[in-house]
Amino acid sequence: MRVVGAIAGVELRRFLRDRSNLFFVFVFPLILVVLIGSQFGAASSSGRVVISGADSSLRAALVAELEEAAVTVSYAGADAASEQIARGRVDLGLELTDEAAAAFDADEDLTVVVTSSSSGGAITARQQVDRALNALQLRLRQEAALVGAGADPAAVDEALETAAAQVVAPTVTVTNTSSISEAFAGASGFTVGASAQVLLFVFLNTLAGSATMIQARKYRVVARTLAAPVATVQVIGGEALGRWVIAMVQGLYIMLGTALLFGVEWGNLALATLILAMFAAVAAGAAMVVGSALDNDSAASGLGVGLGLVLAALGGCMLPLELFPDSLQTVAHFTPHAWAYQAFAEVTRRGGTFADIAGDLAVLLAFAVVLLALGSVLLRRSLARAI
Amino acid sequence: MVRRYGELTAVDGISFEIAPGETYGLLGPNGAGKTTTISMIAGLLAADSGAVRVLGEQMGPSRVAVKRHIGLVPQDLAIYPELKGRQNLNFFGRLQGLRGKELTTRVDEVLDLVGLTDRAGDPAKEYSGGMKRRLNIGIGLLHRPTLLILDEPTVGVDPQSRNAILESVEALSGEGMAVLYTTHYMEEAERLCDRIGIVDSGQLQAEGTRDELIRLIGGLDRVRLDGSGDLAAAADALGDLAAVEQVDVDRTGLSLAVREAPTAVAELVTRAIAAGVTLADVEITRPNLEQVFLHLTGRALRD
Ligand SMILES: Nc1ncnc2c1ncn2[C@@H]1O[C@H](COP(=O)(O)OP(=O)(O)OP(=O)(O)O)[C@@H](O)[C@H]1O
Numbered sequence: 001m002r003v004v005g006a007i008a009g010v011e012l013r014r015f016l017r018d019r020s021n022l023f024f025v026f027v028f029p030l031i032l033v034v035l036i037g038s039q040f041g042a043a044s045s046s047g048r049v050v051i052s053g054a055d056s057s058l059r060a061a062l063v064a065e066l067e068e069a070a071v072t073v074s075y076a077g078a079d080a081a082s083e084q085i086a087r088g089r090v091d092l093g094l095e096l097t098d099e100a101a102a103a104f105d106a107d108e109d110l111t112v113v114v115t116s117s118s119s120g121g122a123i124t125a126r127q128q129v130d131r132a133l134n135a136l137q138l139r140l141r142q143e144a145a146l147v148g149a150g151a152d153p154a155a156v157d158e159a160l161e162t163a164a165a166q167v168v169a170p171t172v173t174v175t176n177t178s179s180i181s182e183a184f185a186g187a188s189g190f191t192v193g194a195s196a197q198v199l200l201f202v203f204l205n206t207l208a209g210s211a212t213m214i215q216a217r218k219y220r221v222v223a224r225t226l227a228a229p230v231a232t233v234q235v236i237g238g239e240a241l242g243r244w245v246i247a248m249v250q251g252l253y254i255m256l257g258t259a260l261l262f263g264v265e266w267g268n269l270a271l272a273t274l275i276l277a278m279f280a281a282v283a284a285g286a287a288m289v290v291g292s293a294l295d296n297d298s299a300a301s302g303l304g305v306g307l308g309l310v311l312a313a314l315g316g317c318m319l320p321l322e323l324f325p326d327s328l329q330t331v332a333h334f335t336p337h338a339w340a341y342q343a344f345a346e347v348t349r350r351g352g353t354f355a356d357i358a359g360d361l362a363v364l365l366a367f368a369v370v371l372l373a374l375g376s377v378l379l380r381r382s383l384a385r386a387i
Numbered sequence: 388m389v390r391r392y393g394e395l396t397a398v399d400g401i402s403f404e405i406a407p408g409e410t411y412g413l414l415g416p417n418g419a420g421k422t423t424t425i426s427m428i429a430g431l432l433a434a435d436s437g438a439v440r441v442l443g444e445q446m447g448p449s450r451v452a453v454k455r456h457i458g459l460v461p462q463d464l465a466i467y468p469e470l471k472g473r474q475n476l477n478f479f480g481r482l483q484g485l486r487g488k489e490l491t492t493r494v495d496e497v498l499d500l501v502g503l504t505d506r507a508g509d510p511a512k513e514y515s516g517g518m519k520r521r522l523n524i525g526i527g528l529l530h531r532p533t534l535l536i537l538d539e540p541t542v543g544v545d546p547q548s549r550n551a552i553l554e555s556v557e558a559l560s561g562e563g564m565a566v567l568y569t570t571h572y573m574e575e576a577e578r579l580c581d582r583i584g585i586v587d588s589g590q591l592q593a594e595g596t597r598d599e600l601i602r603l604i605g606g607l608d609r610v611r612l613d614g615s616g617d618l619a620a621a622a623d624a625l626g627d628l629a630a631v632e633q634v635d636v637d638r639t640g641l642s643l644a645v646r647e648a649p650t651a652v653a654e655l656v657t658r659a660i661a662a663g664v665t666l667a668d669v670e671i672t673r674p675n676l677e678q679v680f681l682h683l684t685g686r687a688l689r690d
């Protein structure tokens with residue numbers, strides 16, 4: 001065991017000693033969490049809506065409804081508004097034309113143009129806007145009904161206000177009905193971003209780190225290790241443990257960093273760590289396969305980065321898995337990322353228990369067993385090449 | 388031992404023994420099979436046939452415990468360039484089962500022995516070529532092996548470092564460590580080795596002490612007497628001597644094949660002068676391993 005530990009230790013040390021690694025392992029992930037987190041919007045508000053159009057009774061009524069629902073409202077000209085939407089600074093834009101304002105005053109049909117941004121908060125914001133518009137429409141219908149029944153249009157407003165004050169209206173609670181907004185309920189943008197980044201970087205950097213295995217053969221230190229009283233299984237164990245520790249260091253660093261810096265909630269810590277540990281084992285196995293099958297270290301780090309990005313994208317670590325169409329969801333589940341992503345979502349957003357993620361963990365375990373076994377066989381063969 | 392690589396028989400029945408405390412040299416040209424032989428002795432390669440015994444125990448790739456007796460210094464540098472000198476020693480020391488205070492002490496001793504104490508904290512990739520070689524050697528010494536194997540440790544090293552390396556090998560062998568030393572430098576083999584095996588094309592061509600090997604090719608020294616006068620008379624007079632095997636006369640002097648020339652030379656000179664020769668120059672050439680090699684293989688040691 002001591003020998004296994006020594007080999008694992010030296011692998012970790014070499015990984016951390018690589019200057020370019022330091023940026024990609026410790027700096028870059030946090031930058032990405034910030035970028036993606038802000039894309040998904042801050043946690044608190046029910047959305048950020050920018051309104052373009054001159055002040056009018058329509059605008060006042062709509063803003064009153066939205067603000068009551070905790071939507072952050074801002075105003076901008078049409079061009080500035082579209083730019084903010086495009087950049088994801090707001091979730092939604094509402095364009096209130098003069099015609100619409102006039103139609104509202106005349107109690108006629110009107111059109112409001114809603115533009116969604118691609119931000120994660122757009123869905124919630126859209127629901128709030130729909131609800132506000134429905135409320136306004138209801139009010140218009142009530143007025144029309146009263147006027148149609150012969151009431152004095154001037155008295156109608158007053159009567160409705162009085163009624164609203166007297167009648168305790170049933171509270172309408174808007175629940176997130178779409179599965180997508182349900183999936184993101186309870187998640188801040190940072191949380192969605194952070195667990196995805198953990199998976200992306202753990203896999204990518206562990207895989208790219210397999211280059212050091214190839215260098216060790218080139219440097220002849222593998223041959224030297226085998227000339228020491230060290231059994232082949234100890235070398236394989238040491239390599240596997242080393243890869244796994246590297247993956248864990250990367251994952252725990254991002255988890256801890258995002259928790260401390262951005263207040264990301266990782267849910268039940270034991271479960272979150274368990275998911276990471278399992279996923280790290282998958283990454284370690286994959287790294288062993290790459291580091292043993294290839295004999296060119298720069299090819300290995302290139303492949304590591306390429307494969308790391310592609311699998312992360314497919315597995316829902318760039319665009320959230322929930323937003324994938326069904327066919328892509330099926331593809332996604334060929335990657336370990338998707339299973340780990342699901343498990344993280346369960347634990348960090350919905351307070352999932354071990355039972356809730358047991359299935360995901362089992363799949364990850366299967367991935368790990370297969371890859372570690374294959375990696376061990378290939379590594380054993382590569383040792384012969386190293387002598 | 389026999390070891391094949393496909394069609395090529397890299398080691399073709401090499402067999403020898405090294406006694407405790409002995410320094411044994413394998414002398415041979417590039418591709419002779421020295422490294423392959425060593426790799427089998429160190430348990431890195433399995434022999435296709437034959438066997439290696441270390442302290443009576445069979446050696447082989449899976450004989451983990453037996454490997455403890457051997458310290459291997461590979462021909463190519465085998466160090467982690469990005470790790471510091473001390474970290475390299477610590478790592479390989481741990482693989483040898485050293486730990487704690489024993490490890491620290493031993494690492495310090497080895498750093499001192501190979502003269503790297505001052506640079507122990509620098510990454511090995513910042514070392515000069517000679518320093519890397521010395522670190523490479525130090526790693527093989529950490530666990531005080533019974534048999535230290537050095538595979539061409541002085542290749543590409545400046546004369547000063549080379550001398551330092553040779554001196555430490557002499558010191559280690561003085562402490563009773565058995566050493567197996569491969570080289571294609573004849574002078575190194577002559578200086579360091581108690582016994583020498585001459586390898587070519589995967590076979591041990593001859594084996595013995597330096598003197599034994601030289602005797603093998605007749606062991607005759609060459610003496611050249613340059614001069615003028617009655618060379619023919621001198622040739623007759625010298626040819627009668629027991630030590631002289633052969634005399635050739637040419638226009639500028641005499642060439643003789645002589646047994647133990649350093650002892651015989653005084654008598655040779657006296658007789659030549661007595662025979663009426665005026666000597667201009669006397670030169671003794673003793674046969675060396677280079678010539679032994681040439682004799683055995685028909686080729687020069689270095690291509
Ligand atoms: N891994 C290998 N695969 C195929 N052939 C090999 C291999 N290793 C060595 N050989 C061949 O075996 C022969 C002996 O090689 P070896 O390295 O033992 O020679 P050497 O005496 O150490 O030479 P040098 O002085 O150049 O180090 C050579 O012909 C070499 O090409």
Ligand SMILES: [Mg+2]
Pocket residue numbers: 421422423462538
């Ligand atoms: Mg060699």
